[in-house]
Amino acid sequence: MSSVRTPVVALAGGIGAARFLRGLVRVVDPTQITAVVNTGDDRNFYGVHVSPDIDIVLYSLAGCADREKGFGLEGDTFRLIEALGALGHETWFRLGDRDFATCQHRTLRLAEGAGLAAVTDEIRRAFGVATKLLPMSEDPCPSIIVLGAGTRVHFEEYLVRDGAPSDVEAVDLSAATRAAPGPGVVDALRSAGTILVCPSNPVVSIGPILAVPGVREAIAASGAPVVAVSPIVGGAPVKGPADALLRGVGAEVSARGVARLYADLVSGYVLDQRDHAELADVESLGIRAVSVDTLMRDVGVAAELARTVLSLADTLR
Amino acid sequence: MSSVRTPVVALAGGIGAARFLRGLVRVVDPTQITAVVNTGDDRNFYGVHVSPDIDIVLYSLAGCADREKGFGLEGDTFRLIEALGALGHETWFRLGDRDFATCQHRTLRLAEGAGLAAVTDEIRRAFGVATKLLPMSEDPCPSIIVLGAGTRVHFEEYLVRDGAPSDVEAVDLSAATRAAPGPGVVDALRSAGTILVCPSNPVVSIGPILAVPGVREAIAASGAPVVAVSPIVGGAPVKGPADALLRGVGAEVSARGVARLYADLVSGYVLDQRDHAELADVESLGIRAVSVDTLMRDVGVAAELARTVLSLADTLR
Numbered sequence: 001m002s003s004v005r006t007p008v009v010a011l012a013g014g015i016g017a018a019r020f021l022r023g024l025v026r027v028v029d030p031t032q033i034t035a036v037v038n039t040g041d042d043r044n045f046y047g048v049h050v051s052p053d054i055d056i057v058l059y060s061l062a063g064c065a066d067r068e069k070g071f072g073l074e075g076d077t078f079r080l081i082e083a084l085g086a087l088g089h090e091t092w093f094r095l096g097d098r099d100f101a102t103c104q105h106r107t108l109r110l111a112e113g114a115g116l117a118a119v120t121d122e123i124r125r126a127f128g129v130a131t132k133l134l135p136m137s138e139d140p141c142p143s144i145i146v147l148g149a150g151t152r153v154h155f156e157e158y159l160v161r162d163g164a165p166s167d168v169e170a171v172d173l174s175a176a177t178r179a180a181p182g183p184g185v186v187d188a189l190r191s192a193g194t195i196l197v198c199p200s201n202p203v204v205s206i207g208p209i210l211a212v213p214g215v216r217e218a219i220a221a222s223g224a225p226v227v228a229v230s231p232i233v234g235g236a237p238v239k240g241p242a243d244a245l246l247r248g249v250g251a252e253v254s255a256r257g258v259a260r261l262y263a264d265l266v267s268g269y270v271l272d273q274r275d276h277a278e279l280a281d282v283e284s285l286g287i288r289a290v291s292v293d294t295l296m297r298d299v300g301v302a303a304e305l306a307r308t309v310l311s312l313a314d315t316l317r
Numbered sequence: 318m319s320s321v322r323t324p325v326v327a328l329a330g331g332i333g334a335a336r337f338l339r340g341l342v343r344v345v346d347p348t349q350i351t352a353v354v355n356t357g358d359d360r361n362f363y364g365v366h367v368s369p370d371i372d373i374v375l376y377s378l379a380g381c382a383d384r385e386k387g388f389g390l391e392g393d394t395f396r397l398i399e400a401l402g403a404l405g406h407e408t409w410f411r412l413g414d415r416d417f418a419t420c421q422h423r424t425l426r427l428a429e430g431a432g433l434a435a436v437t438d439e440i441r442r443a444f445g446v447a448t449k450l451l452p453m454s455e456d457p458c459p460s461i462i463v464l465g466a467g468t469r470v471h472f473e474e475y476l477v478r479d480g481a482p483s484d485v486e487a488v489d490l491s492a493a494t495r496a497a498p499g500p501g502v503v504d505a506l507r508s509a510g511t512i513l514v515c516p517s518n519p520v521v522s523i524g525p526i527l528a529v530p531g532v533r534e535a536i537a538a539s540g541a542p543v544v545a546v547s548p549i550v551g552g553a554p555v556k557g558p559a560d561a562l563l564r565g566v567g568a569e570v571s572a573r574g575v576a577r578l579y580a581d582l583v584s585g586y587v588l589d590q591r592d593h594a595e596l597a598d599v600e601s602l603g604i605r606a607v608s609v610d611t612l613m614r615d616v617g618v619a620a621e622l623a624r625t626v627l628s629l630a631d632t633l634r
Contacts, residue, residue, distance in 0.1 A: 047425045077396055083418030087443050097414045101400030108364045126404050 003314045005193030005224065006032035013038045013205020014053045015070040015239060016231050017198035018060035021131065023302025024196075025061065027310065030130035034188045036215075038200070039116070039135045040143035040176060040208030041155050045093045046084055048103035049110060052156065053205065054120055054133055055102060062127040070239060072099045092161045117183040134188060136209045139179035143204045144172035145245075155204055164241035168248030171203050176211035181218075189218035194313045197228035199294060201237070202261050203245040210265070219265065225316035227268035227309050230255040233295050234274035256281045263287065268312040270294065270305070288316060320631045322510030322541065323349035330355045330522020331370045332387040332556060333548050334515035335377035338448065340619025341513075342378065344627065347447035351505045353532075355517070356433070356452045357460035357493055357525030358472050362410045363401055365420035366427060369473065370522065371437055371450055372419060379444040387556060389416045409478045434500040451505060453526045456496035460521045461489035462562075472521055481558035485565030488520050493528035498535075506535035511630045514545035516611060518554070519578050520562040527582070536582065542633035544585035544626050547572040550612050551591035573598045580604065585629040587611065587622070605633060 008028055010021060012035040021035060041052045052071065059065035059073055066072045076096025085091040095103065102123060109119040116138040124133050145158040148167035158164060189195065200206050210216055219226060232255045237243055243253045251257045255275035259282040262269070269287045271278060272294040282289040290312050296302040325345055327338060329352040338352060358369045369388065376382035376390055383389045393413025402408040412420065419440060426436040433455045441450050462475040465484035475481060506512065517523050527533055536543060549572045554560055560570045568574045572592035576599040579586070586604045588595060589611040599606040607629050613619040 047421060047428070077394060077414070079394055079414040080397060080418045080421070083415040084422060087418065087422045087440065089422070097394070097396040098400040101397045101404065104364060104397070105401060105404045105406070111364070123404065 004028055004310050007192055008033045008194045009188050009192040010035045010196040010198050011206055011209050012057055012198045013200025014056050017200045018057045019296040019302055020198045022060050022299050024306040026303040027306045034132040036134050036136055036185050038205045038208050039137055040141050043154055043156050048107045050103050058124055058127055061129045061131055072096045134184050135182040137179040137182045137212050141176040141179045141208055143208050146170040146172055166244045168244045171249055173208050173211040176208040179212050181212050181214045186214050186218045190221050192222045192224045195219055195224045195226040199229040199231040201242045202258050203249055225313040226266045227313045228262050228266045230258055230271040232258055233272040267316045270309050321345055321627050324509055325350045325511045326505050326509040327352045327513040327515050328523055328526050329374055329515045330517025331373050334517045335374045336613040336619050337515045339377050339616050341623040342448055343620040344623045351449040353451050353453055353502050355522045355525050356454055357458050360471055360473050365424045367420050375441055375444055378446045378448055389413045451501050452499040454496040454499045454529050458493040458496045458525055460525055463487040483561045485561045488566055490525050490528040493525040496529050498529050498531045503531050503535045507538050509539045509541045512536055512541045512543040516546040516548040518559045519575050520566055542630040543583045544630045545579050545583045547575055547588040549575055550589040584633045587626050
């Protein structure tokens with residue numbers, strides 16, 4: 001991959017991004033990669049600051065993520081929150097004992113006045129991760145899901161507590177639109193050699209990052225090729241509620257539908273081979289598209305996908 | 318025990334008190350007992366408010382204390398603090414995962430504005446404990462140990478981190494002397510039918526309670542007999558650093574030495590049969606004394622000891 005233009009900056013959400021980045025670090029020097037990570041899912045649970053997307057990306061890159069659950073640490077136990085449950089707390093957000101330690105450390109450091117970016121950097125060093133992770137913002141940016149009855153719920157309540165009901169009417173990212181980009185985000189994007197959009201939920205993972213003022217401008221100013229990976233495989237999201245959320249914002253649940261959302265952002269798009277029939281529609285948007293196997297069953301597939309993405313980027317200069 | 322004058326109020330420290338109270342609740346209706354508990358050991362660890370004496374008394378009365386360790390919950394795990402250690406935290410204070418939950422709940426409730434007494438009451442109800450536990454004070458009352466070189470350390474640092482060195486020069490309870498008694502403490506003492514001093518460390522467990530303004534006055538105003546149990550067995554403390562601390566305040570490390578510290582407080586004193594030779598010296602202080610087996614190997618011995626204490630109290634009206 002000698003033709004990869006570094007640094008590579010990836011816009012990242014949760015588990016889909018985590019899996020893709022595990023492949024990417026196999027084909028590009030990890031120190032030349034920066035992930036700008038969604039913090040729209042961040043919330044206080046049990047008194048600690050939880051950053052779900054930062055943590056799953058971190059744990060995955062450290063090789064200690066719980067791959068079955070798609071969140072948390074492999075082999076973690078849940079004694080603390082079970083004990084909190086006995087003391088009357090709601091425990092629908094399953095934060096493991098070691099995962100709690102990460103979040104408690106973050107909370108303590110934030111209370112000491114450290115910024116989320118600095119704390120994230122400390123934690124990723126402690127986990128031995130070479131790839132930089134930048135929170136999209138240090139300001140609170142809760143992504144709010146608006147449901148049928150006008151009920152407004154935090155994304156984690158929607159996803160975890162309520163089981164991702166399908167009656168999504170709108171997604172409110174207004175907090176992100178008023179937030180400042182996190183330290184290093186604009187600089188990283190402006191000086192990027194290649195910009196990737198991970199196969200994450202376009203509405204609630206990539207959407208909040210792009211909603212932060214200055215992010216789109218920095219991407220444009222970089223002059224770098226921007227390539228997205230479709231989070232849709234065979235017409236449906238691999239994991240999570242992207243279908244309800246895409247419908248909620250009036251988008252088609254398809255590789256093509258996601259490409260339309262990204263039309264003003266990306267010049268390249270990798271979709272799954274199962275959605276190959278949509279390739280021409282994507283290209284009609286002025287986006288160069290490639291279809292391959294994007295279902296990252298293991299890190300080998302993820303690395304092969306990363307190679308495809310970078311090769312496509314190389315053709316877009 | 319029909320002659321027990323209730324309510325019974327017990328001044329309590331840590332493990333010695335916890336063992337004694339487990340016996341006491343077998344011979345007196347637990348709802349007729351109130352323990353006024355030392356909070357001089359309280360400290361923030363890992364961002365949570367730890368109340369070591371309240372918790373060991375609570376866990377013991379709930380039947381779920383770790384009896385081997387003398388602190389924490391039986392079968393607890395230590396994954397959270399081990400993970401905090403990997404993130405750079407000192408972890409000499411071994412707070413288990415479920416124990417952490419108790420402390421985190423306390424911390425969250427305190428942050429919401431609840432008082433330590435109310436929170437303690439919530440927790441003891443959640444643990445199904447019928448005996449009321451009253452923090453001696455809701456104000457911070459750190460017991461400070463002054464060591465040879467003039468070093469001043471919090472009691473938990475002295476005991477746990479430093480392994481209880483013997484060069485104690487003084488014990489600074491000045492924080493307790495400036496604290497307000499906790500809600501209910503003065504009322505409970507004033508209306509007590511019987512007041513007991515548990516076999517706890519006289520210097521750093523009972524000492525801070527007595528140092529809180531109003532506590533001695535309330536005991537005197539009650540007109541109730543006051544009986545202490547010696548924490549010394551065979552000339553040495555059963556557990557903990559009472560010897561260094563007694564020497565540090567110029568007291569003799571003996572049943573007799575502890576009785577002298579309590580001379581202006583108690584009218585009755587139960588010492589261990591192994592220290593029987595000191596009984597006459599104790600009585601010469603104007604204290605009625607009895608010697609029995611005070612080594613609480615099991616709850617049966619503790620219950621028998623409680624019966625002896627209450628019988629002695631009954632003779633002192």
